Amino acid sequence: MKIKLINATLLDVANSCVLENYTVCIDGSLISFVGENDNLFAQAFNADKVIDFEGDILCAGFINCHSHNAMALFRGLKDDVPLEQWLFDNMFVIEKFLQPKDIYYGTQLGLLEGIKSGITTNLDAYFYPKSIIDANIDLKTRLVCALGATMYDNRLEGLTQEYLSLKDANDLVSFMAYAHSIYTIDTKGLEDTVIFANEYKLPMHIHLAETLKEVGDCVQKFNKTPVQLLEDIGFFEHKCLLAHGVHIDKDDYLILNQHDVSIAHCPASNMKLGSGIAPIHSMLESNINICLGTDGPASNNSIDMFREMYLASMLQKVNLCETNIMSAKTMMRLSTLNGAKALCIDNKIGKIEAGYKADIIRISIKDINMLPINDYYSNVVYSGKPENIKMTMVNGEILYENGVFADHIDVEKIVFECKNAIKRLKFESEIQV
Template sequence: MHPAEPVDLLITPRWLIPVEPHAVTLEDHAVAVRNGRIVAVCPVTEAETRFAPAERTDLPDHVLIPGLVNLHTHAAMSLMRGIADDLPLMRWLQEAIWPAEAKHASADFVRDGTLLAAIEMLHGGITCANDMYFYPDAAADAFSQVGMRAVIGMTVIEFPTGYAADAEDYLRKGLAARDRWRGEGLLRFAFAPHAPYTVSDASFERIVQLAHELGCPVHMHLHETTHEITESIATCGQRPLARLERLGLLDTDLIAVHAVHLDLHEIETLAAHNCSIAHCPTSNMKLASGAAPIKTMLARDLRVALGTDGAASNNRLDMFQEMRHAALLAKVTTGDASAFDAHEALRSATLAGATALRMENEIGSIVAGKAADLVAVSLASPECSPCFSPASHLVYAAGREHVTHVWVDGKPRIRDNTLLWQHNKELLQRVRVWQTFLKESASSQ
């Protein structure tokens, strides 16, 4: 008999949903982890004889799932949660958000707002976020502090802010941040032009060139509102997507955020170019932007992943809520109760987002060889009992409050409902100061 193989961690949940293969739920299986990687997924009886774990975590009432991937957020905007609710997108931006950012956005603002967001996301089982905001150095520092995986957006916009003077300055500073953080294993970078209506043709062409040279994804808002499309036709003579196709953006594996207002030809065009949709159902509903046609997207093999958007327009960074809202919205808008089932929702919240970020070989499913980004969800409470289908419960019954354990790269970040980062009190004190500043500036307008 061979000696037991040493591993760092053995996790034994009641149920395990690996996401790959699709729509499979395993019982009495274990996950073995060594050096931050998944070594094996196998029956518990096999694991107990095959492995000698340094640590074992038994989860008799839990379902183990891959870490959730938030494909679109503005993490620092957590400091503006609730600052301008119940307004349509352009009024929300022009009357509230942009003026507040002009007065307060800084490296310290972004660091504290991103720390606040990262803590919220980890508590809700989000282990990877695709972020878009200013001061990427500060965002990278925040995600690194709490040990969360992130793709940091190199934001590009034409008008000046306290962060940068023009599009070229945004690019220069974003690329410098990417260079400084290149050795941090949990962090990657993407180009993040804000939207077609805030970025010029020349800037888009430069981004396309850099994206191909550096192998970075491109992540941007697109076809969020009917107003955006009407304005594009009036100023450019074509719809935003047609303009982006002309400029070569679709050949960068584009991540199109929101994509609420697409016709069938546009859906097929995005699919043909291997683009992805960052579907943000809660933000789309709250800003009255509309309901994206995700049933048609999936039927045309267009990848649909989920994002929360920022806490200023949601107001939660909660992927359990996004799974539920995505599934229910698809059903009610199509009249088809099977339009977006629980397993599809979970896949959109995990592997689809990882694939959009070109990280499908690293995260997004519980498969040997991948990073051990794992989340345990307790289904023992009365509101989750009885449980006939763990996948169904994840989408329709459970919530982020049922997340008890989170691992990122094999390291515990949440254990028994407790965040292991030790600086919560100091952060919340700083958040109260930011609240005072924002409130005073809003009242002076």
């Protein structure tokens, strides 16, 4: 299908500028033209569908670099308890009763929320990856599937077979080798994850340095910081994405710099779980790639990149007592360009440019909270909300427009199945709110 988006205000995040009266032409899954409305190519482009943006913002879809979407099932379950208690006494207990069907519909519930807030790509790390992949393929969202050791689950042989059976699932899906964390996976499991990544040349993903306890335990057990431990095990021989990185010493920045390591900053989750404030300003100053993640909806409790951008900026300003850092333009880089780089698909997404995949969102400039427009970037990052999203397109296909999901998305069925799933899970695990 050929689609033409006209009269758009393009946020060119790579060049930190705003381009008004722009047209973007889409041919199939790809952006084929980006230029001014009166360009001859734009005018001659014979589209099946033309959408007049009426001055609304057009930008690359948000990239959620760390999520466990199916945890939408556990939203609001056991909030306001200490992290260790929340994780070990509640999440890990109820998760044992999850079935593939729960993951499928739970993931889709999370994806619906993400689509409504302009998220077009998710890195998802959770149980039953085939269900996560199917959930994304059926909704037509882009996925980076973190495949590997979940909890106390060191299983290289099964992992390889699983990868081989899933790797060609769909063009929308790519993979990372995954180990949950250094406190749930033993050293052998971490080493096996590196072997798996070596075999299939995959980038790597892991939760790291999320809490002071994790760092303290690591130093006590190995006499190394978490970053040093992973370096010694070989994680950084590959491109690597660390979730959280809240408690990483400046001494370890050098190690991250020497390798291709990105940090998925999850400000809402870090705040809610009382984990601390990741030093992302100083990391950015040290040329470490920082992107954004929502983490799971059980520890957030939303999937809303507007909120993550806002919180990420505000946390640094308040922590360092400085206002001239973490600008709105920087936050837009984190949620688009930097995310694509961290997920190793920056040759495909993260930019509005000919040849890139058509992962595009429309943000209204006519809603009350967006008026007046003195600075487009500021309005998106500091005033923007999911309800300002007027269109979400992935791979050239419109998934959501003017408050309505596309025909292939059965919202009622997803909600029905999720309500049944959490009812059963609470009964089986005997966990109640």
